[in-house]
Amino acid sequence: MSTEPRNSALITESDKCVMCGMCLPQCPTYIHAQDENESPRGRLVLGKALLRGELKVDSPIRQHIDNCLLCRQCERICPSGVKFGYFMDGLRETLEPEQKTAINPLVARLENPVQTRRWHRWLRLAQLSGMKGLAALLPGQTGRLARSLPTIGPLKPVQAHYPATSETGTVKLFKGCTQTLFGNRLLESSVQLLNRLGVSVEVPAQQGCCGGLSQHQGRAVQANRLAAINIEAFAASTYAPILTLASGCAATLKDYARQADPDAGAFALAITDISHYLQSLDWPKDIQIRPLEKRIVIHSPCSLRNVMRQQAAVATLLARIPQATLLSLEQTTNSCCGAAGSYMFEAAHEALADTLADATVQQIRRLNADIVVTSNIGCAMNLQTSLKRAGLETTVLHPVELLAQQLIVD
Ligand code: SF4
Ligand code: SF4
Known part of the structure; x- marks a missing residue:
């Protein structure tokens, strides 16, 4: 062609x-x-x-x-x-055809659901046996990857439908491959919060990886193949809002609109970051959130700020937590943490990825933060690694994970 x-x-x-x-x-x-x-x-x-x-x-x-x-x-x-x-x-x-970029093995595993599940089992075993900690001591890419991994949670079965008792709406949830690889705790928190707000949740079973990692490496055939799977899985004709749990995925799903296919355009229009959606709802008066006397720094991923343009919702949402002190990073420090998909794991780029993350962490230190929230898993991994390198115990969470932790369940 x-x-x-x-x-x-x-x-x-x-x-x-x-x-x-x-x-x-x-x-x-x-x-x-x-x-x-x-x-x-x-x-x-x-x-x-x-x-x-x-x-x-x-x-x-x-x-x-x-x-x-x-x-x-x-x-x-x-x-x-x-x-x-x-x-x-x-x-x-x-x-790409002229200067073949080697396919990052991490990317290959994330894009294949069977391999992702297999890899989850292996990582969880490595964590439970202590091998993950040992691997983190190794030099090179293996050690770097092991140091960046979050806690690998259990992978519970995912239902196709989570009905709310008092229904005010229905959404579809895009899991992203990391909700398989690292366990699906964030998915469970999201469903819990949405159901409590009267929103029923559908999780289409046939969905897969968003394809962002391939797209940014110039492997368009693979990225388009993954896009086609997702567009079909989310049934083009009946778009409820499609909520994403990682803003990096959200940005890629929005980019499906570049395709001429009208279904791709409709799909892209339905994509919304989960915090933005939660913040837009009328919350029931009887909902109770446990106070949290902590200093919380809000990190806005580039994908949420520059592509989704939905970053403002996170602060509004977390303001619902009584006694929490919400803090922002300066714009210069907030420009990019260096994670950038698989960039932080590429030998040619890991030095810059570390420099950018360390600059963000210096400010987190100055702000004396107890918790950092970020809406993208890649940023969370890069920041958590940099925080550990700086000797800080600061916890990194997705905003919805934090809110669900504070939700008082009847
Ligand atoms: S120099 Fe940069 S900001 Fe100015 S028009 Fe070109 S791309 Fe846009
Ligand atoms: S790294 Fe620079 S050139 Fe590349 S997207 Fe960011 S601002 Fe633009």
Whole structure:
């Protein structure tokens, strides 16, 4: 199939850039390297030249393209409306056949539900036997991965339908692969809270991984295959709100709208971050939340801020916890924690991932936080690892997990 129409669409997108430079001070890789090639504007220029065949894909140029975190901070502030995420995913897809990026084994396992369940069993066994702790002492990628893993909870059977006793609405829940890999505690908390608010929950059985990790590596065929599975699993004609438990997945599911298929567009429209949905409901007067006298820092993942644009709901939701002190990170520190999907596990990127996470953790330390909440599992893993490296005992939780913990059950 010819790539010409795709390439010319990408070139047209890059032509929207008026070179104003407003994105440069917002870009984590530019701030770190102080190099135009590591900026959004620089990447648009390089990418356009590559697409036109004016530049050859050599290793340093490929590195500038691959170093992008796809945080999309540039997209949010760009006055010309350059769709940087669309451009970068398309560019990597175009370059992929020329410069094969090795498929990260972590990605391969997460995208295959059978392997994910098998891996959950193995990780839980490793945790219960103490092997996970030993693996965390190892150097290299194995040790890094083991140090980043959260507590691996049990994997309880997931029902297709969780009816509420007093029904005010119905939602569908997108689990994401991590609710299989790490156990499904967050899914249970979410169902408990939604049911208590009178919302029935459906969890379509055939859903799978969102495909975000493949999409950002330029493996579009695999990403599109996963998208098709999810669109079919959520029954295109009857969209209730589709709630997501990780904002990284939510951003990818929103990007399904790039496809010409009208079902993909309708699916993308229904995607909502769970905190945003919970905050939008009328809460029953008799609901009781246990007080929590703790300092809680709210971390807003890039995917929630720059793509979903639903970050404000978390503070409003957590304000329901009596006696909790809610604290925000400064915008500069909050720009990207460096997790960026599989970026934090890639040898070429782990140093920058650590630098960005450590900058966030320094501020968490200054704020004297007891708890950090974040809506994305990747950010939670990267921040928890960095907190441990800094010798801090701060707990990292999803906001819904925290709220469910404080819910007084009759
Ligand atoms: S902010 Fe937008 S228009 Fe300005 S340099 Fe960056 S990408 Fe180009
Ligand atoms: S997506 Fe993020 S890292 Fe990539 S160019 Fe834009 S601001 Fe920089």
